Amino acid sequence: MVPLHYxxxxxxxxxxVGLLGVLTRRxxxxxxxxxxxxxxxxxxxxxxxxxxxxxxxxxxxQLFTLFSIAIAGAEAAVGLALVIAVYRFYxxxxxxxxxxxxx
Amino acid sequence: MIIxxxxxxxxxxxxxxxxxxxxxxxxxxxTLMAFFVALAGxxxxxxxxxxxxxxxxxxxxxxxxxxxxxxxxxxxxxGNVKEHIxxxxxxxxxAGATAVLLTLLLPAILxxxxxxQPVVETIDPSVRALGxxxxxxxxxxxxxxxxxxxxxxxxxxxxAISPEKSEEEKKS
Numbered sequence: 001m002v003p004l005h006y007x008x009x010x011x012x013x014x015x016x017v018g019l020l021g022v023l024t025r026r027x028x029x030x031x032x033x034x035x036x037x038x039x040x041x042x043x044x045x046x047x048x049x050x051x052x053x054x055x056x057x058x059x060x061x062q063l064f065t066l067f068s069i070a071i072a073g074a075e076a077a078v079g080l081a082l083v084i085a086v087y088r089f090y091x092x093x094x095x096x097x098x099x100x101x102x103x
Numbered sequence: 104m105i106i107x108x109x110x111x112x113x114x115x116x117x118x119x120x121x122x123x124x125x126x127x128x129x130x131x132x133x134t135l136m137a138f139f140v141a142l143a144g145x146x147x148x149x150x151x152x153x154x155x156x157x158x159x160x161x162x163x164x165x166x167x168x169x170x171x172x173x174x175x176x177x178x179x180x181x182g183n184v185k186e187h188i189x190x191x192x193x194x195x196x197x198a199g200a201t202a203v204l205l206t207l208l209l210p211a212i213l214x215x216x217x218x219x220q221p222v223v224e225t226i227d228p229s230v231r232a233l234g235x236x237x238x239x240x241x242x243x244x245x246x247x248x249x250x251x252x253x254x255x256x257x258x259x260x261x262x263a264i265s266p267e268k269s270e271e272e273k274k275s
Contacts, residue, residue, distance in 0.1 A: 020200045026188065
């Protein structure tokens with residue numbers, strides 16, 4: 001079996017990549033993609049700890065991940081709707097040009 | 104098993120990097136889907152087969168298509184080639200993300216004594232047990248999630264609907 005460390009390191013690197021996307025890109029959709037990558041890295045952590053934990057039969061990690069995936073789905077829908085609404089107002093998806101909260 | 108793990112995690116990391124670095128948004132979304140599939144493979148390696156299926160259905164099926172639709176509705180796939188894709192102060196962002204990785208995440212993982220082998224060697228297929236768990240102790244959580252998803256989808260429609268059109272509907 002692959003040791004738990006390896007999964008956690010891969011998950012940490014994926015979280016880093018997602019953070020990189022959020023912090024360095026200016027396109028709103030790419031920022032959302034970065035958020036999705038970070039959420040998935042966290043899910044990988046949940047599953048890895050569940051598999052290596054003392055009571056995998058209780059399925060706590062799997063259930064938590066299931067709920068986490070559902071919430072991530074809701075987040076993606078609302079986030080993309082916000083991107084579309086903001087795009088309609090500013091005519092650009094560039095986050096740097098969105099500088100005010102109202103007209 | 105270590106070979107499968109290495110291949111899957113290499114695909115996951117490389118496609119995630121491409122997803123946040125590519126200029127073309129559609130290509131970025133497609134590499135993001137490859138990332139989701141590789142992660143589903145890692146779930147199967149960890150014997151969470153139902154979650155691998157959920158991962159494919161929800162992320163590749165729903166979220167990926169949703170992102171493609173958002174790209175289509177915002178009309179700028181590649182943007183101006185000469186235009187910068189990085190935000191101002193992207194170097195600070197890179198420094199911050201690297202600092203988080205090197206000072207928080209990796210030391211915490213490497214300094215902690217973690218199990219090298221799983222306690223339980225084999226796990227039975229868990230779909231039935233998952234369903235039973237959702238019906239008996241986690242019913243409230245399931246219903247809250249259902250409510251949340253309904254509210255989120257309604258909210259998404261309300262946010263994304265165009266304001267001019269809704270005013271016309273009010274007049275008519």
